Amino acid sequence: MELGRDTTRKIILILFAAIAFCIGLINLGAVLRALKYVFGILSPIILGLCIAFLLSPLTAALETRLFGPLAERGSKKGGAAARGLSVFLTLIIVAGIIALLVLLVLPEVQDAFTVIGSTLPSAAAKLIADLNGLLEKLGFPARIPGGGTEGWAALLDRLRAYFRDAFESGGLSGIASTALSVAGRIARFLLGLIFSVYVLMQKEKFGAFFSRCVRAYAKESSVARIFRIARLTSSAFRNFVTGQLTEAMIVGMLCFFGMLVFHFPYPTAASAIVGVMALVPVFGSWIGAIAGALLALSDSVTKALLFILFFVVLQQLEGDFIYPRIVGRSLGLPSILVFVSVIVGAGTGGIIGMILAVPLCSVLTVLLRESIDRHLASKSPEKKAGIAPPGS
Secondary structure, three states: OOOOHHHHHHHHHHHHHHHHHHHHHHOHHHHHHHHHHHHHHHHHHHHHHHHHHHHHHHHHHHHHHHOHHHHOOOOHHHHHHHHHHHHHHHHHHHHHHHHHHHHHHHHHHHHHHHHHHHHHHHHHHHHHHHHHHHHHHHOOOOOOOOOHHHHHHHHHHHHHHHHHHHHHHHHHHHHHHHHHHHHHHHHHHHHHHHHHHHHHHOHHHHHHHHHHHHHHHOOHHHHHHHHHHHHHHHHHHHHHHHHHHHHHHHHHHHHHHHHHHOOOOOHHHHHHHHHHHOOOOOOHHHHHHHHHHHHHOOOOHHHHHHHHHHHHHHHHHHHHHHHHHHHHHHHOOOHHHHHHHHHHHHHHHHHHHHHHHHHHHHHHHHHHHHHHHHHHHHHOHHHHHOOOOOOO
C-alpha cells in the first residue's frame, strides 16, 4: 500500500511526539523544573490577564453608562479617552475597596490581639477551673491539669523567648531572603498590573489578533468550535466571578448581623475577613472563621466557642443553600457537581485549583452534554429509519 505525503507526515509527527513523551517521562524532574521556570517568567503576563479579566466587567459598565456620551462622539480620541477614564476609575474603585477593608480590619485586629495577650492566661485558667468543677459534679475522677494564670504567663514568656532566640540566631539571613522574595512578588504584581492596563485599553485588538491566529492556523472545520469554546469559557468564568462575589457579600452580611445579634466582639473585622475568604469556594470561609474565633477570644474563651458554633450554623446555610444556588445556578451546575469540582480542585491545585475548578467544570459539563446529545441523536433508531421522534 502506497502512503501519501500527508499520511507519512502524520506518522512521523506521531513518532516524534511519542519519543518526546517518553523522554519527558524519563526526565520528569527536569521537565517540571523547566515548566516552573517558564511559569515564573510568564507569571506577570498570566497575572495581568487574570486581573484584566476580573476588572473588565466593571470597566465595560463604566465606559458604557458613565462615559458613554464621550465615546459616542464618533472620534477616535473620544473613544480612547472614555476607555482610559474607565480603566483609571476602575483601578481607583478597586483600590478604595481594598483600602477600606484594610482600614476596617487592621485596627480591630490589633486591638483584639492586644486584649488576647493580656486576658488569655486568666480566661484559660478560669475555663479549666469551670470544666474541672463540671467534671467533679458529674462524678468523673479525671481532671484537666492547669497551672493557673502564672503558668500561662510563664508559657507565653517561654514562647516569646523562643521566637526571639530563633530570630537572633538566623534572623538576618531569614530577613534578607524574605525581603528578596517579597520584593520579587511585588515586582511581578506591578508588572502584571501594568500589563492588565494595556490589555484593558486594547482588548479589542487582542481579541482580533486571537481571532486571526485561530483562523490562520486552525482547520476551517475547527474554527467555529474553538470560538464557541472560548465564548463558553469566558461566560462561565464571568458568571462564576459574579456569583462568587455575590455569595461572599451575602455571607459577610449574614455574619455581621449575626454577630450583632449575639453580641460577639469586633463584628466589622470578623465579617469582613469571613466575606473576603468566602471568595475561595465552599471551604474558604472556614479560614475566616478561625480569624473570627481569635477575635472573639479577646472577650472570653466561651465567646470564641460560641462563635465557632454560630459559624457552623452559618456554614451549613452557605454550603447547603447559598453557594449551590447562587454560584451553581449562575453556572448551570447541579449542587453535587459544585462540591465534587471543589474537592477535586483542592486536591490537585490547592486554593487556585478550588477557584478554577468550578468554572472549568461548568465548561466541561456543557461540552459533555453536547457530545452526549450528538451521539444519542446519531444512534437514534427513529432517525435511522427516517421516523420523527414522539412529541415532535
